[in-house]
Amino acid sequence: MTAPPDDCLARNEWICGDYLSSRGQILTDAVLQHLRLTFLAVLIGLVLAVPLAVAARRWGWAAAPVLGLTTILYTIPSLAMFSLLLPVYGLSAALVVAGLVLYSLTLLVRNILAGLRAVPEETRQAARGMGYGPVRLLCAVELPLALPAAMAGLRIATVSAVSLVTIGAIVGHGGLGNLIYAGMNTYFKAQVLTASVLCVVIAVAADLVLLLIQRALTPWTRKGAA
Amino acid sequence: MNTLADTWDWLTTGANWAGDGGIGQRLAEHLYLTAVCLALSCLIALPVALVLGHLGRGGALAVNISNAGRAVPTFAVLVLLLLSPVGAYGSWPTVIALVLFAVPPLLTNAYVGMRGVDRDVVRAARGMGMTGTQTLVRVELPLAMPLIVTGLRIAAVQLVATATIAALAGGGGLGRVITAGFNLASTPQVVAGAVLVAALALVVEALFEAARRLAPRRGGSAA
Numbered sequence: 001m002t003a004p005p006d007d008c009l010a011r012n013e014w015i016c017g018d019y020l021s022s023r024g025q026i027l028t029d030a031v032l033q034h035l036r037l038t039f040l041a042v043l044i045g046l047v048l049a050v051p052l053a054v055a056a057r058r059w060g061w062a063a064a065p066v067l068g069l070t071t072i073l074y075t076i077p078s079l080a081m082f083s084l085l086l087p088v089y090g091l092s093a094a095l096v097v098a099g100l101v102l103y104s105l106t107l108l109v110r111n112i113l114a115g116l117r118a119v120p121e122e123t124r125q126a127a128r129g130m131g132y133g134p135v136r137l138l139c140a141v142e143l144p145l146a147l148p149a150a151m152a153g154l155r156i157a158t159v160s161a162v163s164l165v166t167i168g169a170i171v172g173h174g175g176l177g178n179l180i181y182a183g184m185n186t187y188f189k190a191q192v193l194t195a196s197v198l199c200v201v202i203a204v205a206a207d208l209v210l211l212l213i214q215r216a217l218t219p220w221t222r223k224g225a226a
Numbered sequence: 227m228n229t230l231a232d233t234w235d236w237l238t239t240g241a242n243w244a245g246d247g248g249i250g251q252r253l254a255e256h257l258y259l260t261a262v263c264l265a266l267s268c269l270i271a272l273p274v275a276l277v278l279g280h281l282g283r284g285g286a287l288a289v290n291i292s293n294a295g296r297a298v299p300t301f302a303v304l305v306l307l308l309l310s311p312v313g314a315y316g317s318w319p320t321v322i323a324l325v326l327f328a329v330p331p332l333l334t335n336a337y338v339g340m341r342g343v344d345r346d347v348v349r350a351a352r353g354m355g356m357t358g359t360q361t362l363v364r365v366e367l368p369l370a371m372p373l374i375v376t377g378l379r380i381a382a383v384q385l386v387a388t389a390t391i392a393a394l395a396g397g398g399g400l401g402r403v404i405t406a407g408f409n410l411a412s413t414p415q416v417v418a419g420a421v422l423v424a425a426l427a428l429v430v431e432a433l434f435e436a437a438r439r440l441a442p443r444r445g446g447s448a449a
Contacts, residue, residue, distance in 0.1 A: 075427045077387030079394070080420035083404050087229040087413055156296070163299035167391060170408060177301060184305040184395060192309055196302035203297035 009190065016190035023191070026179070031198060034175025037093065037168065038161045038206070041100030045157060048101065049108035054138065056109070057116040066109060074106035078167045086171075096168035103164060104157040111153025115146025148221055151214040155207050162203040176202075232414035233421065242418075247402070249422065255398035256426065259317070260385045263324040267381060270325065271332035272374070279340020279370070280362045289337055292330035300327045301391050308395055320392040327388055328381040335377025339370030379434040386427045400426065 008016035020027070052070075056063040076084065081099040089095035119142050127141045166177030174181065176195040183191035215222065236242060243249045278285040300323050307319035343366045351365045393401025403419030 072428065075383055075387065075431055076420070076424040077390045077401075077427060079390040079401055079404055080387070080423040083407070083416040083420035084424070086416055159297050163297060163302075166299040166301045167394075169301075170394065170405070177299070180299075180302050180305050181394070184308060187309060189309050192302070192305050196299070196306055199299050199302055200297050204294075207297070 012187065012189050014189045014193045016194075019190040019194060027194065027198070030176045030179050030195065031202070033093075033173070034162070034165055034177075034199070034202060037096055037100065037165050037173065037175055038158065038202075041097045041161050041165075042104055042154070042158050044097065045101045045104030045108055046154065049105055049112055050143075052105070053109050053112035053116060056113050057142075063113070067113070070106040070109050073102045076102075078103070078164050079170060082168065082171060091171045091173075093168075093173040095171055096165065096173045099168075100161050100164055104161055107153045107157040107160070108150070111156075112146055112150045115149030116142055118149065119145045144218075147218050148214065151210060151217075155210045155214075158206050158210060159203045162199060162206060166199060229413055229417060233417045236412075236414045236418045237421070247406075249400075249403065252398065252400045252402050253422070253426070256386070256389055256400045256423075259320065259324070259389050259392065259397075259399055260382070263321055263328055263385055263389070264378075264382055266321065266325045267328035267332055267385075268378070271329045272336055275333045275336035276340060276362065276367065279337045280358070280366060282341065285337045285341065289334050292333045295326060295330050298326075300324070300388055301394060303327075304391060304395050317392075317397055320389075320395065320397045324385060324388060324392075328385050331380040331384070332374075332377045335380070336370065336374045339373030339377075340366055342373065343369045375434070375438065379431070382434065383427050383431050386430050387423065390423050 007018050009018050009022070052066050056066045073081075078099065081102060082095055085095050085098050089098060123141065123145065124137065127137050132141065165175050166180060168174035169177035169181035172178065176199050179191050179195035182188070183195065241248075245251070274288060275285070278288055303326060304319055304323040307313060307322055310319075312319050312322065347365060347369065348361060351361045356364065389399050390401030390404065392399050393405045400419060400423045403422065404416050407413070407415030407417075407419055
């Protein structure tokens, strides 16, 4: 019988290089799953939020129910949200994505609507005077001007989604959350710390990417400031 | 829908409410945990925010740091604390993780509220001979109150919701109803637990709304 290896894995240390080298594949898979779940949820949330916000802007009566409903959805705890959707989706990745979409809706609708409402009336009138139809006015004038507010909401929604994906571990689709959950049960310190740090890194990186996209999309906001 | 009927049956079964691990006990644990964490978060966040807001210094940094905290999953913090030496102290890991989660909205709202107080009003208070402390307590604090209460409300509702994750780490609260349901593969129980937590969160939200409407109107509009 050989003696058990005396490395940081055997000693169960928080920071362990051997963990990174021996479980690289597991970590990569978890990160990819985490990114996929976050990206899908935020993308679907955005696709749903834009028409909702535009509708709430266009028809005054639609604003109260849209905002009220999305706020109630946001109040439902994430663990409860995944559970409530369980009868619909079963134990699947779609369950986690659907739950996260409902969360991101609140932040996105609110911010896009705030952005649309902040478009000055004179600007809209000027565009109409130049012969812009309602669709062109929306796409070429209102939505671009609402971009800074919308992007602020998108950044918060994305960062929150990255952190909420971890709760998906309860149904086995939590990306890095799976590793945290498993590490908790087996008292595997290196795995928990590594996965947690990676979560934060993903959140910060996603925030930075969105910030850069925002700067690229809204060059006019920098002209005055610079 | 069958699940709905089964959930209703589960919720209306008296045996599920009573006794050890019943809904009654979990509800009490949940409320206790939320209240303790909210009180601790206020004790930490409000003095810092009020003083920084009063001085007008360092607040932006504090707000940015606390907003960055959003990127840290509460679940990860909870598990990290569980595995660290703190984990030996019962529910402290849960409490610390939840307090870290509740501090940002409290801090941000209180600071923004303090900075939003009209500078002319503050100068007028100074001119009347008020000391810094008097200005803070009698002028700035009352005027900042609407935003402070908004922060309190956000923190309270989010705490009710997030306290469920304590159950993932074996803690108490209504989350236990959900996790127990998952372990028993009992969808009605899982959904019932979810409904209970969601209802509690909405009740807390409604209480704050009622308090806001009943509160005596001070001068100036609560924007």
